[in-house]
Amino acid sequence: MPLVLPLALLLGLACLLLLASPYPYLAPLALPALAGLALLYRKPVWGLLVLVALVPFEGLFAAAGGGGGVTANKLLGLALIAIAGLQLLLRQLPAQRLRSNLWPVLLAFLACYLLSLAFSSDLGLSLQHLRQFAVGLVLFALSVLLGHDLDLPALARAVVLSVASTCVVALASASHQPDGRAIGLLSDPNYFALLISVAFPLALLLTLRAPRWPQRLFWLAQLVLLLAALGRTGSRSGLLVVVLTAAIAAWHYRDGVKHLLTRHLGWLILALAIVLPLSPALLPESFIQRLEVLTSLKSGVKSHADNSLARRSAYLVVGGEIIAEHPLLGSGPGTFPLHFARTGYAIAFANQPIPTQLFREAHNTYLSMFSEIGLPGGLLFAGLLLLGLRNCQVARRHWLSRGDPERAALATHFGLSCLALACFLFFLSVPSHKYLWVMLGITSVLRLQADDDAAGARP
Structure with a gap:
């Protein structure tokens, strides 16, 4: 394989650098890394399989x-x-x-x-x-x-x-x-x-x-x-x-x-x-209690009965407001948590009084895409x-x-x-x-x- 020699030289250099670094114990991994790269070059589809398995x-x-x-x-x-x-x-x-x-x-x-x-x-x-x-x-x-x-x-x-x-x-x-x-x-x-x-x-x-x-x-x-x-x-x-x-x-x-x-x-x-x-x-x-709560949905979502369903209802409301304000380009990728944190729902549904609890995802990819x-x-x-x-x-x-x-x-x-x-x-x-x-x-x-x-x- 024409690339074995260049890869060996590069990994040899990496081995020397590792020996001179604060992590010299990583130097013996150079040879297995070379073998792994050679195998991956011959069978890249195996790398995809491993990525999926990980x-x-x-x-x-x-x-x-x-x-x-x-x-x-x-x-x-x-x-x-x-x-x-x-x-x-x-x-x-x-x-x-x-x-x-x-x-x-x-x-x-x-x-x-x-x-x-x-x-x-x-x-x-x-x-x-x-x-x-x-x-x-x-x-x-x-x-x-x-x-x-x-x-x-x-x-x-x-x-x-x-x-x-x-x-x-x-x-x-x-x-x-x-x-x-x-x-x-x-x-x-x-x-x-x-x-x-x-x-x-x-x-x-x-x-x-x-x-x-x-x-x-x-x-x-x-x-x-x-x-x-x-x-x-x-x-x-x-x-x-x-x-x-x-x-x-x-x-x-x-x-x-x-x-x-x-x-x-x-x-x-x-x-x-x-x-x-x-x-x-x-x-x-x-889980049994969460399933039993679903039987009460005919009378509407109640936050005291199921906090999760109430939060999801709030996400829909906030997402609808964002879509109404920015129908063509949305508010920007990944910005839904920022807009949700500015509403009263964020404080109402925060599990703990800390700032990170205010920023919540939409818990709905389609709602995120349409609003963002x-x-x-x-x-x-x-x-x-x-x-x-x-x-x-x-x-x-x-x-x-x-x-x-x-x-x-x-x-x-x-x-x-x-x-x-x-x-x-x-x-x-x-x-x-x-x-x-x-x-x-x-x-x-x-x-x-x-x-x-x-x-x-x-x-």
């Missing part, structure tokens, strides 16, 4: 890096960007791999984003938002570029195993949390529930498509682990999203479900008779997600028509993961979430593969 562990890396230091996932991401860019320049990766039907909508959205940034009410907050948002855009480009070499079942396994491993930590440490809600290695139970909601359709895919019964039992255990951790998060939005995706998956496999009900109806009734009485004991008491970027930008962002879901639908129909249930199942379940993300965006402000942009890239690759296959089949 997403559930970001809280651990943030704690180890002090919240803003250099961490393993950042180093891997920078190395992958440099290698992919170099291979594009050397034409080792063809530029045609960057094809995607999402680019026109995404570029139009970015134009609205930059215009909103130029007229932002707080440029500092907007630039910080841009820095975080750029990470998602880079992951989208890497997913589109490397997605043709990506083994989608391997990606599903990486997502499920990484999230399930943090579920073990979550179940073990949930009792030590102040409210008893599981958070995994993150800082918020709803963010953890988002990871579980994305992994659930992929775990279901691996369970149903396992070739032998030992593998099927293994993936079924991961599926049960995900559902158990979801119950411990106490996330009502997570429960809603998982129920929705499970219902759509049941419709996709409706013939198999009918066969299962016909042959094993007695066993299913027995399982329900055991699980349903035990479910209140398995779920945290706070403007109506055109918000519509383009929503259109981007709809087009991604459409890509999976078209790919699924194509593979079903070609009599390829394996690839149709891949399109279905990755589409369900994308749908879970799109639904969860109604409950969290995470426009730069890594899973979101990787899944959008995967939907684009699925659509291109289906279109290319259809074009090759034409006479």
